[in-house]
Amino acid sequence: MSFLTVVYASLFYLAVLILLVGLVNKIAQYARTPAPLKIPTTPAPVTKGGVVFRLVREVVLFESLFKGNKWTWLFGWIFHFGLLLVTLRHLRYFMDPVWLPIELIQPFGIYGGMAMVVGLVGLWGRRFLVNRVRYITGPSDHLILALLIGIGLTGLGMTFVVHVDVVSVKQFFLGLLSFHIQPLPADPLLLLHLLLVAILMIVFPYSKLLHAPGLFFSPTRNQVDNPREERHLAPWARRLEQ
Amino acid sequence: MAKANLEVPELQPYLEIPEVVPGVMAHSRPFVAKPDHQEPLGFPGELVDDWQNKAIAKFGDLLGRYRSLQVYMDACVKCGSCTDKCHYYIGTKDPKNMPVGRQDLMRKVYRRYFTLPGKWFPKLVGAEDLTKEVLDDWYSYFHQCSQCRRCSVFCPYGIDTAEISMAAREIMDHIGVGQKYCNEIIGKVYKIGNNLGLPGPALRDTLEGLEEDVYDDTGVKVRYPIDKVGAEILLVTPSADFFAEPHVDGLVGYGKVFHEAGVSWTLSTHASEAANFGMFIGSYENMRRVSQRIREAAIQLKVKRIVFGECGHAWRVAYSFLNTLAGPWDFLDPRYPVPQHICEFTHDLIQQGKLNLDKSQNDDMVLTYHDSCNVARASRMGPTPGGQFDIPRAVIQAVCNHFHDMDEETIRERTFCCGGGGGLLTDDLMELRVKGALPRMTALNNVMQEKGVTHMAAICAICKSQFTKVLPYYGMEMEQIVSVHQLVSNAIVLTPGEDDDLDDEDEEEDDDESADDED
Ligand code: HEM
Ligand code: SF4
Ligand code: SF4
Numbered sequence: 197m198s199f200l201t202v203v204y205a206s207l208f209y210l211a212v213l214i215l216l217v218g219l220v221n222k223i224a225q226y227a228r229t230p231a232p233l234k235i236p237t238t239p240a241p242v243t244k245g246g247v248v249f250r251l252v253r254e255v256v257l258f259e260s261l262f263k264g265n266k267w268t269w270l271f272g273w274i275f276h277f278g279l280l281l282v283t284l285r286h287l288r289y290f291m292d293p294v295w296l297p298i299e300l301i302q303p304f305g306i307y308g309g310m311a312m313v314v315g316l317v318g319l320w321g322r323r324f325l326v327n328r329v330r331y332i333t334g335p336s337d338h339l340i341l342a343l344l345i346g347i348g349l350t351g352l353g354m355t356f357v358v359h360v361d362v363v364s365v366k367q368f369f370l371g372l373l374s375f376h377i378q379p380l381p382a383d384p385l386l387l388l389h390l391l392l393v394a395i396l397m398i399v400f401p402y403s404k405l406l407h408a409p410g411l412f413f414s415p416t417r418n419q420v421d422n423p424r425e426e427r428h429l430a431p432w433a434r435r436l437e438q
Numbered sequence: 439m440a441k442a443n444l445e446v447p448e449l450q451p452y453l454e455i456p457e458v459v460p461g462v463m464a465h466s467r468p469f470v471a472k473p474d475h476q477e478p479l480g481f482p483g484e485l486v487d488d489w490q491n492k493a494i495a496k497f498g499d500l501l502g503r504y505r506s507l508q509v510y511m512d513a514c515v516k517c518g519s520c521t522d523k524c525h526y527y528i529g530t531k532d533p534k535n536m537p538v539g540r541q542d543l544m545r546k547v548y549r550r551y552f553t554l555p556g557k558w559f560p561k562l563v564g565a566e567d568l569t570k571e572v573l574d575d576w577y578s579y580f581h582q583c584s585q586c587r588r589c590s591v592f593c594p595y596g597i598d599t600a601e602i603s604m605a606a607r608e609i610m611d612h613i614g615v616g617q618k619y620c621n622e623i624i625g626k627v628y629k630i631g632n633n634l635g636l637p638g639p640a641l642r643d644t645l646e647g648l649e650e651d652v653y654d655d656t657g658v659k660v661r662y663p664i665d666k667v668g669a670e671i672l673l674v675t676p677s678a679d680f681f682a683e684p685h686v687d688g689l690v691g692y693g694k695v696f697h698e699a700g701v702s703w704t705l706s707t708h709a710s711e712a713a714n715f716g717m718f719i720g721s722y723e724n725m726r727r728v729s730q731r732i733r734e735a736a737i738q739l740k741v742k743r744i745v746f747g748e749c750g751h752a753w754r755v756a757y758s759f760l761n762t763l764a765g766p767w768d769f770l771d772p773r774y775p776v777p778q779h780i781c782e783f784t785h786d787l788i789q790q791g792k793l794n795l796d797k798s799q800n801d802d803m804v805l806t807y808h809d810s811c812n813v814a815r816a817s818r819m820g821p822t823p824g825g826q827f828d829i830p831r832a833v834i835q836a837v838c839n840h841f842h843d844m845d846e847e848t849i850r851e852r853t854f855c856c857g858g859g860g861g862l863l864t865d866d867l868m869e870l871r872v873k874g875a876l877p878r879m880t881a882l883n884n885v886m887q888e889k890g891v892t893h894m895a896a897i898c899a900i901c902k903s904q905f906t907k908v909l910p911y912y913g914m915e916m917e918q919i920v921s922v923h924q925l926v927s928n929a930i931v932l933t934p935g936e937d938d939d940l941d942d943e944d945e946e947e948d949d950d951e952s953a954d955d956e957d
Binding site: 222225226229230231232233234235237238239240241242254258260261263264265268272322326327328329331332333334335336337339399402403404406407410411413414415416417421423424425426427428429430432433436 | 455457458460501502503504505506508509510512513514515516517518519520521522523533536538539542553554555561562563564587590591592593594595596597598601722723726757758759761762765766775776777814815816817818821822823824826827851
């Protein structure tokens with residue numbers, strides 16, 4: 197087995213480990229930390245079902261962002277929807293045989309890749325063009341955009357410019373899943389693409405990408421507006437009750 | 439009233455979103471609390487030794503106690519959606535007054551001490567040590583947030599900068615750097631019972647005066663009782679209602695509404711204040727202690743219901759937190775929500791046709807309505823979401839013939855703060871207050887030009903005080919701000935009671951059970 201294959205196999209095991217342990221830790225931390233007061237941003241739903249509907253609107257439509265800024269919403273939504281399609285398309289590398297819906301989504305996945313890059317470029321543009329957004333942008337904000345655009349461009353590059361041996365790539369990933377390491381084609385574009393993806397997985401739990409789990413734990417969005425009907429007491433606040 | 443000498447923004451037909459001008463408001467800081475103001479609240483009197491470590495320890499403690507803080511420190515993607523939403527940014531152009539700019543003052547410290555990338559690559563992720571300069575920035579800019587939550591409406595994750603300002607103030611209090619205005623006031627509540635430090639006898643005098651005034655005006659004896667054991671309703675109202683214009687006209691209105699409803703009610707000297715500045719300083723313990731007075735008063739006076747007067751943040755604490763802080767309310771009448779807002783109460787009566795209203799009494803005014811932030815974005819009225827917008831408007835429209843809303847982008851959940859909320863209603867922050875009022879003043883000015891509006895009604899003591907002070911800076915009259923229940927008071931046609939021809943006054947303290955003499 198080539199040195200390269202060993203390096204990449206180890207890299208991906210490490211990246212998955214960091215991603216999972218990091219995310220589980222963070223989610224456990226969010227779940228463990230009490231929200232001692234009722235603070236939904238009102239008008240807020242008065243039932244649990246209403247809260248689920250509010251969260252679905254935030255996740256699927258980015259409702260609050262739509263109220264806040266139409267350009268950011270547009271580019272942001274294009275990027276995320278593209279990202280979703282791309283992610284679904286990539287599932288074919290992890291299953292054999294390929295599940296029918298994933299089979300059907302393949303062509304859309306390519307458009308997704310393009311949409312993703314377009315969205316990201318728009319978002320990045322705002323970081324230079326809008327004076328206020330430039331002020332709040334730090335090095336890490338540029339880097340994460342560069343990283344994602346890098347992933348998108350190397351991916352599209354393999355689709356449209358230099359084709360790689362996708363069958364071997366699939367063998368490599370199926371091998372990782374079953375702990376029987378298979379050789380990885382030593383294609384520079386592929387290696388770069390995979391390196392960037394591994395970096396993305398590693399930084400995920402330590403960066404602003406925590407916005408994805410964070411949204412579900414945001415008390416201003418996930419609380420039911422019923423403070424007069426139900427008493428809401430955090431464990432640490434209960435101890436003050438003596 | 440002396441106007442401070444400062445540059446007042448000019449009103450334009452449209453709100454302009456300015457480009458950032460870093461540092462222009464760094465000088466704005468409220469007076470620091472003296473040891474006398476700190477200690478009654480359980481905070482150290484002055485900056486403690488080893489303050490950095492103590493501040494970080496407190497920060498860690500809060501991260502473990504408040505999910506909001508923990509999630510909001512992590513989740514921001516710097517999308518910029520909130521950047522143009524804060525009235526203080528719009529009015530001052532200082533980027534640290536953009537909600538995310540304000541949050542970042544705290545986030546950079548969070549990243550430095552509580553995250554791996556911040557420990558390893560501080561420059562990359564904008565992490566910074568908690569230095570004296572950072573602390574100074576905290577003191578300045580976390581006292582330039584009125585905790586109005588407008589930013590949280592537009593943030594894709596609902597990040598609420600108010601939560602972050604509260605946490606920052608709590609940390610600063612714990613290392614001995616408190617804000618004089620808030621902490622002194624909380625001390626007064628503990629010592630005397632209300633923010634203004636009005637003792638019981640003064641309140642009684644004032645209320646007797648009101649009874650006489652209303653009698654002279656209307657020929658009907660409307661009671662303004664205090665500490666009346668056995669009354670059905672305990673009214674908790676901001677202490678500004680006891681004397682200042684236009685607040686007191688609102689109190690007159692509540693009394694008339696109760697009179698017409700035929701229910702007995704009482705104020706309490708022990709809980710002679712609806713305001714709860716414990717919220718502004720982010721102190722659960724102090725907020726709880728202030729709230730407990732209401733429970734004690736309700737028990738002591740054996741009331742069945744609790745109604746709150748017109749006060750924005752007080753209604754947030756009452757509606758959203760009171761059950762948590764001072765409940766359960768199982769000893770009160772379960773047929774009514776606890777607590778109720780006076781607008782809910784009045785609205786119910788209007789719906790039942792129990793109020794005889796003469797709208798023409800308000801014909802000298804063309805009204806608009808200012809949604810107070812805490813009512814709009816942190817509470818509700820009535821059974822359905824958005825009742826906090828509709829019920830006050832319904833009340834106003836039931837008592838006035840001429841009403842026009844301001845620009846939709848500036849009302850309801852998008853309402854702009856008056857500029858004086860969140861513990862900033864102090865003369866040492868006058869420049870901030872005037873500049874922060876710019877968006878609201880712009881919308882008001884527009885509706886005055888376009889619809890001939892003459893007056894703006896509000897249901898918040900802080901908004902009313904702030905506008906009274908700030909309107910003149912923008913070339914308007916301080917009398918243009920009115921209480922909603924002042925309008926009700928004007929329109930209500932009182933039903934004469936049996937005792938209206940009697941001359942002798944009953945002693946309120948004596949008639950414990952019987953409240954029937956109200957009507
Ligand atoms: C529950 C799932 C998710 C939701 C609801 C969500 C939502 C959002 C929203 C509303 C924004 C702000 C608008 C924008 O800048 O695009 C955003 C930004 C961002 N999201 Fe997500 N996201 C999710 C998952 C992800 C994932 C899985 C990734 C990456 C692997 C990601 C990467 C990003 C990045 C990099 C930005 C910042 C873009 C910029 O710099 O302007 N998101 N997300
Ligand atoms: S809560 Fe209000 S004052 Fe504070 S940052 Fe947000 S918009 Fe500005
Ligand atoms: S809207 Fe929310 S996520 Fe976007 S910059 Fe502001 S605080 Fe951060």
